[in-house]
Every structure is written in C-alpha cells, then in structure tokens.
Amino acid sequence: MSDAAATSAAHAAETPKPHELVRGIVTQLRVVHAVALRETRTRFGANQLGYVWALLEPLFWIGTFAGLFYLVGRTPPGGMAIVPFLATGVVAYDLVIKTSDRGSQAINANKALLFYPQVQTLDLILARGALEMATFVTVFSLIVGGWAFTVPRFRIDDLLTVMGGMGLAGLLGMALGLVFCALNVLTPTVDRIRGPLIRPLFWISGLFFTAESLPATIREMALYNPILHCTEMVRSGFFPSYSGHYADPGYVGLWIVSLLFIGLTLERKVRPKVQLT
Amino acid sequence: MIELQSVTKAYQTRVGDHVVLDRIDATFPERVSIGILGKNGAGKSTLLRILGGAEQPDAGKIVRAGRVSWPIGFSGGFNGSLTGEENSRFIARIYGADLDEIVDFAQRFAEIGEYFRMPVRTYSSGMRARLAFGLSMALDFDTYLVDEVTAVGDKSFQAKCHAAFSDRRERSSVIIVSHQMNTIRKYCSRAAVLNKGRLSFFDDLDEAQEAYEAVA
Numbered sequence: 044m045s046d047a048a049a050t051s052a053a054h055a056a057e058t059p060k061p062h063e064l065v066r067g068i069v070t071q072l073r074v075v076h077a078v079a080l081r082e083t084r085t086r087f088g089a090n091q092l093g094y095v096w097a098l099l100e101p102l103f104w105i106g107t108f109a110g111l112f113y114l115v116g117r118t119p120p121g122g123m124a125i126v127p128f129l130a131t132g133v134v135a136y137d138l139v140i141k142t143s144d145r146g147s148q149a150i151n152a153n154k155a156l157l158f159y160p161q162v163q164t165l166d167l168i169l170a171r172g173a174l175e176m177a178t179f180v181t182v183f184s185l186i187v188g189g190w191a192f193t194v195p196r197f198r199i200d201d202l203l204t205v206m207g208g209m210g211l212a213g214l215l216g217m218a219l220g221l222v223f224c225a226l227n228v229l230t231p232t233v234d235r236i237r238g239p240l241i242r243p244l245f246w247i248s249g250l251f252f253t254a255e256s257l258p259a260t261i262r263e264m265a266l267y268n269p270i271l272h273c274t275e276m277v278r279s280g281f282f283p284s285y286s287g288h289y290a291d292p293g294y295v296g297l298w299i300v301s302l303l304f305i306g307l308t309l310e311r312k313v314r315p316k317v318q319l320t
Numbered sequence: 321m322i323e324l325q326s327v328t329k330a331y332q333t334r335v336g337d338h339v340v341l342d343r344i345d346a347t348f349p350e351r352v353s354i355g356i357l358g359k360n361g362a363g364k365s366t367l368l369r370i371l372g373g374a375e376q377p378d379a380g381k382i383v384r385a386g387r388v389s390w391p392i393g394f395s396g397g398f399n400g401s402l403t404g405e406e407n408s409r410f411i412a413r414i415y416g417a418d419l420d421e422i423v424d425f426a427q428r429f430a431e432i433g434e435y436f437r438m439p440v441r442t443y444s445s446g447m448r449a450r451l452a453f454g455l456s457m458a459l460d461f462d463t464y465l466v467d468e469v470t471a472v473g474d475k476s477f478q479a480k481c482h483a484a485f486s487d488r489r490e491r492s493s494v495i496i497v498s499h500q501m502n503t504i505r506k507y508c509s510r511a512a513v514l515n516k517g518r519l520s521f522f523d524d525l526d527e528a529q530e531a532y533e534a535v536a
Contacts, residue, residue: 069416070416073413073414073416074413074414076413077410077413077414078410078414080410080413081399081402081406081410084401084402084406085399085401085402088401155397155398155399156397156399157374158369158374158390158391158397159374159390159397159411159414160372160373160374160388160390161414161415162414314376315375315376315377315378317375
C-alpha cells in the first residue's frame with residue numbers, strides 16, 4: 044500500500060494539546076487498571092489453588108536447590124543464609140522470565156480486548172507486568188517473612204536496593220516480553236525458539252552463585268547478562284555481608300531502554316497485522 | 321460523525337494481497353442511521369472495526385467526532401472464563417463509566433437471568449449478543465456500530481433493541497452492516513453497498529436494494 048499516504052496523513056494530524064495528553068494518560072491508566080484486575084482473575088482464578096501455585100513454584104525451586112546444596116556439601120558464598128540466598132536469586136530471575144513470558148502472550152491471550160479501541164498492546168503488557176511484579180513482591184515477602192521467624196535476628200540491609208533490583212527485573216521482563224509479543228505477530232516460530240533461547244539463562248543468572256564468587260575471566264562474560272545484575276542488586280540490598288559491587292543498574296537500564304525501543308518500534312510496525320477475529 | 325479519507329485495507333493471503341477496502345472516501349453524518357450491505361466476505365466487519373478504531377487501515381485517515389461504540393455483535397470483546405457481570409465491569413471501567421449503573425442496566429436489558437453470573441463461555445451466541453447489546457445501550461454512544469443485528473435473540477428482544485435505537489435516534493446514529501435488506505430497512509434511512517473494495521451510497525433504500533441485488 045502507499046506508505047506515503049499514511050505518512051502524510053500522520054503529519055497532517057495536529058500535535059496533541061496538553062489537556063488531550065492528560066486525558067490520554069488518564070484513559071490509559073484506567074485501561075491498564077481494568078486489564079490488570081481482569082488478568083488477576085484469569086491468571087489465578089483458573090483453579091482453586093491459583094494463588095497457592097504462585098507461591099509453591101518458587102518454593103519448590105528453593106527446596107530443590109537447598110537439598111542439592113546440602114547433598115554436595117556446598118554453602119552459599121560469604122556466609123549468606125541458604126533460604127534467602129536462593130529466594131533472592133529465584134524470585135529476581137523468575138520475575139524477569141515470567142514477566143517476559145506473560146508479556147509475549149499478551150496479544151494471543153487477549154485478542155478479544157483489542158476489540159475496544161482504547162485498549163492497545165502496550166496496555167496489555169503493562170497490566171501483565173504490573174501483576175507479575177505485585178505477585179513476585181508478595182511471594183518474596185512471604186518466603187523471606189516465613190524464614191525470618193526461624194532466625195533470632197532478622198534485618199534487611201537496604202530495602203531500597205532490593206526494591207530497585209526487583210523493579211529493574213520487572214521492567215526488563217516487560218521490555219523483553221514486548222519484543223517477543225511483537226515478533227510473535229510476525230511469525231509464531233518465535234514462540235518455539237523462545238524456550239531454548241531463554242532456558243540457559245537459568246544457569247548463568249546467579250541463582251546459585253554470586254558474581255564475586257566467580258573466577259575473573261568467567262565473571263567478565265557472565266556480567267554481560269543483565270539478569271545477573273538484577274539478582275546481584277537484590278542480594279546486595281538484602282545481605283549486610285554482601286557488597287555486590289559488580290551490580291550495575293545503569294547497564295540493566297540500558298538493556299531496558301534498548302529493548303523498549305526495539306519493542307515499541309516493532310509493535311507499531313506489526314499493529315495492522317494483528318488479526319482480530 | 322465519522323469521516324473516512326481514502327481508507328485502504330488489504331490482507332495478505334497465500335495468493336497475494338487481497339484488497340478489502342480500496343481508497344474509500346465517505347462521511348457518516350450525525351443522527352443518521354446508515355445500513356451497509358455486502359455479501360459474506362465483502363469486508364463489512366473489517367470496515368466496522370476500522371470505523372470503531374479497533375483496527376488500523378493500511379493507508380488513509382479516519383476522523384471521528386463523539387463517542388463511537390465497539391462493533392456490537394456475536395464475536396469478540398468478552399473473556400470466556402469471566403462471568404457476564406465481570407465482563408460488564410471491565411467494559412464500564414475502560415469507558416470510565418459508573419460500574420453499578422452499567423452492570424445493573426446491562427443485566428436488566430440482556431435478560432439472561434442467572435447466566436449473568438456464569439462464565440461467558442457457557443453462553444449461547446444469542447446470549448452473548450444480548451449482553452453486548454445491553455452493555456452498549458448502557459454506555460450511551462454517539463455512534464453505534466452494529467454487526468448483523470438480525471439474528472439476535474427472539475422477536476421480543478428484537479423489538480426491544482429496535483425500541484432502544486428508536487429512542488436514541490435524536491442523539492445517536494447507527495451504522496449497521498448486514499447481508500439482508502430487511503434488517504437495513506427496519507433500522508436505517510440510508511444505505512450503502514460494499515462491493516469489491518468500493519462503497520457506494522444511496523439516499524433511497526430501493527435503489528440500494530437494486531444495486532445490492534445486482535452484485536449479490
């Protein structure tokens with residue numbers, strides 16, 4: 044089709060006035076809120092144990108790896124307690140992966156909603172991302188809170204850094220999800236290669252090691268992975284004994300901005316290709 | 321009011337691009353009910369989705385004044401695992417309307433009884449359409465986009481829809497797509513025929529019928 048006609052039409056459109064921008068933002072917040080509430084029902088409401096599963100899955104990983112650590116006689120580096128050591132790693136990692144996973148399916152699962160013109164792909168991804176963040180923050184608090192009862196003294200070193208790490212993990216997952224979601228519209232093959240592409244990250248994102256405990260050459264390579272920076276941040280904020288000075292929030296931010304740039308451009312490009320019926 | 325300026329839409333198929341809407345220029349004025357006739361597959365539903373803004377054209381521009389509804393009909397818009405009530409609340413939320421008011425109105429208008437509190441996936445297609453109509457009536461749009469209204473519900477429900485639209489004739493316009501002239505005659509004062517990507521308007525319904533029968 045004539046792209047020129049579309050472009051000239053876009054140019055002819057007036058620049059939005061400030062109050063229109065405010066109205067647009069209000070509408071978008073309303074939509075994200077409504078979709079998030081709806082997603083809560085569909086994500087957890089499918090079976091009776093919906094909420095419980097969200098908690099059981101990370102608990103299962105923590106239990107498995109705590110058992111493995113015990114069997115091979117390993118302890119977490121720097122005298123960190125095993126439960127929060129694994130919880131910080133598993134939850135931060137899961138937050139990135141689950142959010143990207145949910146985001147990548149945002150269109151497929153919610154095509155019916157795009158029927159309403161005020162609902163756009165970005166709203167679906169924002170809503171799903173917000174829901175995942177809320178879920179994982181709750182799960183993390185429950186696990187760490189439960190564990191805190193078993194120790195004589197409990198203190199989080201720097202809550203703000205923990206939250207910062209979680210926030211970056213959530214945003215990274217959202218940005219990644221947006222890219223996958225847009226690519227999914229182009230070709231469903233993307234969905235098939237996503238699994239094998241993502242899976243190795245489980246072993247290299249610091250779930251059961253820290254950047255400081257790695258040999259220098261390997262560490263240099265491992266630090267290219269932005270998820271490792273997220274787990275490092277969460278751990279350094281959580282444990283007074285862990286400095287985590289390899290964690291670089293700016294580096295994660297760069298990934299997020301780049302992925303958002305790619306994802307938003309792609310989404311714009313594939314928007315007319317989404318088949319509604 | 322909705323204005324289309326050389327709106328073009330094509331779908332990619334295995335045998336190349338299939339042009340559904342070909343540089344369509346049209347104006348749908350306020351408070352005028354217009355019927356759009358077309359064969360199955362002529363692109364009626366696509367046109368309706370583009371009018372509503374759910375789908376973007378490949379080229380061209382759409383200017384809307386006033387609140388335009390989503391395309392009301394059998395398909396789309398509801399989440400099967402949520403109840404009719406939950407779906408109603410969702411729609412009230414995204415349109416920024418009063419939740420209780422909308423839910424209450426939709427429930428009374430749709431007349432689907434206890435199904436209102438059951439998952440939409442358990443609904444018959446007629447019940448889905450009833451709910452969709454109830455909701456759209458609750459929301460007070462300036463332009464209603466309606467997809468194949470004829471088959472919705474029994475006689476009494478059809479009478480109810482007709483009465484509701486008649487009530488609104490002073491404030492709202494209706495754009496109905498259908499492949500049946502009877503429907504258009506019941507609701508509309510003007511009609512257009514969509515054929516081979518082009519949309520031709522007729523002031524007179526008989527002329528429209530003639531033109532439609534010539535292509536159908």
